[in-house]
Amino acid sequence: MNATVIAFLVLYYVVVLGIGFWAMRQGASEDLEGFLLGGRDVGPLVTALTLQSTSMSGYMFLGAGSLAYTTGYWSLWFAAGDIGGGVLNLSVIGRRMRKLSQVMGSLTAIEYLEGRYPSSATRLIAASLSVFLLAFYVLAQFIAGGKGMALVTGLDYSWALLIALSIIIIYTFLGGYLAVAYTDFFQSLVMIVGVVWILAAALAHVGGFTAANHALAAIDPTILSIWGRGLGFEGQWGVVAGAVLVFSAGYMGWPHVVTRHMAMRRPATARLAGAYATGWNLLFVSSPYLVGILAILILPSLDDPELALIEVARTLLPPAATGIVMAAIMAAIMSTADSLLLQTGSIASRDLYERFINPKASERQMVLVSRLLILAIGVIGYFVALVEPPAVAFVVIFATSVLGSAFAPAFVCAVWWKKANTPGAIASMVAGAVTSVAWELAGLATATTLAPVTAGLAASTLAIVVVSLATQNMSPVPKHILGAMEETARVGPIPEEMPAMFDFTLRPEAEEIESMIREGKK
Amino acid sequence: MTQEIVAIRGGVTSTEALQVFRSVCGGGTPFVRRRLYYPYFWFRLRYRARTLLGETALQVSCLVDARTRVASTSDRFALERVEAGDGDVVEPRLAEDEARGIAERYVAYVVKNRTKALVAPDRDVVDRELIRKPFWIVECVKRPDRSILVDGVTGRFHPLSLEREALPS
Secondary structure, eight states, rough: HHHHHHHHHHHHHHHHHHHHHHHHHHHHTTTTTTTTTSSSSOOHHHHHHHHHHHOOOOOOOTTTHHHHHHHGGGHHHHHHHHHHHHHHHHIIIHHHHHHHHHHHTSSHHHHHHHHHSOHHHHHHHHHHHHHHHHHHHHHHHHHHHHHHOOOOOOOOOHHHHHHHHHHHHHHHHHHHOOOHHHHHHHHHHHHHHHHHHHHHHHHHTTTHHHHHHHHHHHHOOGSSTTGGGGGGTTTOOHHHHHHHTTTTTGGGHHHHHOOOOOOOOOOHHHHHHHHHHHHHHHTTHHHHHHHHHHHHHTTTTTTGGGGGHHHHHHHHHHHHHHHHHHHHHHHHHHHHHHHHHHHHHIIIIIIIIIIIIIIIIIHHHHHHHOOOOOOOHHHHHHHHHSSSSHHHHHHHHHHHHHHHHHHHHHHHHHHHHTTTHHHHHHHHHHHHHHHHHHHTTTTHHHSOOOHHHHHHHHHHHHHHHHHHHHTTTTTTOOHHHHHHHHHOOOOOOOOTTTSSOOOOGGHHHHHHHHHHHTTTTO | OOOEEEEEOOOHHHHHHHHHHHHHHHHSSEEEEEEEEEEEEEEEEEEEEETEEEEEEEEEEEOOOOOOOOEEEOOOOOOEEEEEEEBBBBOOOHHHHHHHHHHHHHHHHHHHHTTOOOOOEEEEEEEEEEEEHHHEEEEETEEEEEEEEETTTTOOOEEOOOOHSSSSO
């Protein structure tokens, strides 16, 4: 156990809790009214980095490095999808989803789906899938935390896992303070410093990219191939498509990611935040993969490839820097895990418990349900992670594949296709989820050269098209939804010379006043 | 006929609204068509909750658009009583009780998500009122397709689609 590493890790926790405690004191004096909760933004930079810290998880430090260590440059297909995913989502569904959710009065992604595809079955299926898969995703954060903690502290994995898991759960229960935007911002800074530090040290150690590539080619030239080490995926475009799609289209299935579109404010702010986020992604997303590839040279005989990044840090960096890297890993894990746990608890309590089990549930009862569910996820997660821990990369890719397969076509068609109806959406969610899970469990990816997400997306897209067309007479899209979609598709005549600096939030008033003027009323 | 209304104090004058138009639309001859007072139900909600870090309390202002039902949290603002012509005052289409329900639901969602709170806070309405916000409608001579709506409080704007009834078919 290295005292310096532990000291820096503890210092990190002290700073995070200190920010929270400071904000709590400010909040208690009620001076912060309308600040973080009000109409004022914390700015595009803080907004962008806050969102990124939430979406970047322990996968980036353990899963990405492991994929790169085992498959070489092929792993960058995943990074490519991840880097472009945010812009793709914003471009395809961003503006229209924001408008449609506003017209329908939806606050959450599941409410939105039920509003667009009216049926309690829509909510039941969407909420159940989300709860199960988000909980599964959190499992990856527990495992990542446990492994990282064990390596750095020297503790036995079972104890390290218990400590990491306890920190995550307590951190989640500690929430409710006003500084979340700033703790997430601080965490994102720690993450970027940590990962770039390792990359810089690794590059310096191997003599730069050119020297590294020559050395890698000497070990095995296929490490440099786009088809994977040993050309394991040669010609398998279905698998390559899956690698790109999983973190691009797959993100469309994440409730907390698509909810961001609904909360988007001014286009100019969103665009600036998008630019910051893309810049951050270019630096952050590709770095763990590159370190994983360089680890083949630095640590050629690693027992556990998931520890590639941490081992490289321990080997090349001074203890204080390793402490910062470890803090970065815990930052990535905690900022994602608490968001996902709260999201899971919220969906379970509001969309399942209140809606289908106890419609008269009080706010306190729903909070209790959320807390019990989070504790249950912690307990079950501990034993699964202890007895037979799956690979972090597998858990993350699997959960994202299933969520994307189940929801992406439903979200896209919700704003782009007027014939997409309730039976079509339900069939799409079921077909996408079942196909991607079956594909994974049956090991069909190798036999068919199609990744689960590729097959799942194909199945769910086909299902929504075929079933919607077949059931148009039986289940037409309600007129108020068609009206809302037409309203959503309408783009006002914005003169070319008028820069996109207008305030999106004024759109409801603008449209209301337009209609009053048209009707000749006041 | 005029009536007395409670409005958010707007610092943006008609001259400044014209400047907003010029700054974003360039050429053309803008003119202010009218000033409208648009209705909102304003609620100040207080939340108190015990967390593991101690008791937290905060007040949140929420505006509910009294015509479209859209809710949003807001910064502090000053109110004033003004005399306005009947033709310039937009009437609400929403009842106050319904607006309160929308505000409570929306603010609960915002508080929970922005603070990552896993608590059931005590909540009460500290203040409420039907208020109005001034807006300027600025048009361009012979170019109604270049009209904008200027927020009389913040100076922010949004384009208006007035071409259908204003332009010759």
